[in-house]
Amino acid sequence: MQIADLGKYTDNIVAALKRIVSVPSPTGYTARAAREICAMLSECGYKAEITNRGNVLCRLGGEGEPLILAAHFDTLGGIVRALKPKGRVRMTSVGGLALGSYEAENCTLFTRGGTTIGGTLQMIEASSHVAGAALSEKKRTTDEMEVVLDCGATTPEELSSLGVAAGDFIAFDPRFTEADGGYIKSRFLDDKASCAVLIAYAQALSAGDVPAPSRAIWLLFTSHEEVGTGAASGLPDATEFLSVDMGCVGADLGCTERMVSVCVADGGGPYDYGMVTRMKQICEENKLPYALDVYPHYGSDAGAAVRAGYHMRNGCIGPGVYASHGYERTHREGLLATLRLVAGYAALAPRGIYDGE
Ligand SMILES: [Zn+2]
CATH class of the missing domain: 3.40.630.10 (Zn peptidases)
Incomplete structure (x- = not known):
């Protein structure tokens, strides 16, 4: 053949x-x-x-x-499990995300009302200057991470008023790149x-x-x-x-x-x-x-x-x-x-x- x-x-x-x-x-x-x-x-x-x-x-x-x-x-992706204090989102994984790789990745949340809100998956207490050495020692799990939405909400109620709710889907940026040497990189x-x-x-x-x-x-x-x-x-x-x-x-x-x-x-x-x-x-x-x-x-x-x-x-x-x-x-x-x-x-x-x- x-x-x-x-x-x-x-x-x-x-x-x-x-x-x-x-x-x-x-x-x-x-x-x-x-x-x-x-x-x-x-x-x-x-x-x-x-x-x-x-x-x-x-x-x-x-x-x-x-x-x-x-x-x-x-x-792979995520679903909103709960709305948190400070207007953050607790995420459940969809599929077997290698979560260490997804730390600090940008994402988009889709509400059932049809609006989209950008955000980032971050460690809870994500700043080295605040968390200190403990930050690098923490496990990269959804219990230790949260989605920080770029919408200004500071309470669960404010998230709700924007249409964000449990069950909303979260998609991560693919970061498609045609790299040197014929390599293709993307999620x-x-x-x-x-x-x-x-x-x-x-x-x-x-x-x-x-x-x-x-x-x-x-x-x-x-x-x-x-x-x-x-x-x-x-x-x-x-x-x-x-x-x-x-x-x-x-x-x-x-x-x-x-x-x-x-x-x-x-x-x-x-x-x-x-x-x-x-x-x-x-x-x-x-x-x-x-x-x-x-x-x-x-x-x-x-x-x-x-x-x-x-x-x-x-x-x-x-x-x-x-x-x-x-x-x-x-x-x-x-x-x-x-x-x-x-x-x-x-x-x-x-x-x-x-x-x-
Ligand atoms: Zn596959």
Whole structure:
């Protein structure tokens, strides 16, 4: 299976990524981002629908043995738990924020009345000149942190009068940066980088730059992955499910930001042996920079689908992402390698259950 170079699509991936990360979408507050993804698919000629659960589903064409290619567009974030004295906000995390990385990050609070208020997640008693050495010794947990809103409120009552209430969602600034050397830094590369890869795949398919799929292909963009239920419902019939999610970088893992990672097993156990083996073959035949890895603390939508009872083989790949759930970094080469692997796998004739060929 020879895959076209597709290098010209790297800029498309980066542009799509920049566009998607600019739309806030903490899990539970994803409707606007879902509409944005529908619009991006529509711009390259595909009709997408938003499911009951808030996922985006799009049939790209092809016939037989359906393959679902999935990425998630929900992100980590926060919810207002309580209004505090001094007009501060107590936040509950949405998903597994690496809170040390989120200290002093700017954010936006969305009231249910439709207003937005900027703010910053800070330690309680955030000034070194007031807290002294105790500040650096404190644990970075939501019990020790609070959101300081830029609205002048000094009491809970004043916050209420501005429409702020328990249950309001908080989104953090992505700080998207095209850095030197081809690196891309942003929060929420997990998994908006892979959303951008799948949109670039749709663009390349629409333009005839990748082979027509050898089977029915569905794109699925999920809205609840960070809480474990992204692909747990509302899936079309399929024989295979490929999560395109972030690849882990660190410790003794082989993947770097410049590679596509093929996950062999994660916290939910091993992925399908045949899918992994075929993807490895595609990487080798096309000299894609890749690594096979085992992720120690990880789960994906592919695992969520199987746990929910969907009877399909599953796999998980993605661009290497450094400092995941913190301030993340990937590389243009890893994004392109992921696109080429997706294109190669979708073009491969389905071969059913692995028989050790
Ligand atoms: Zn993810």
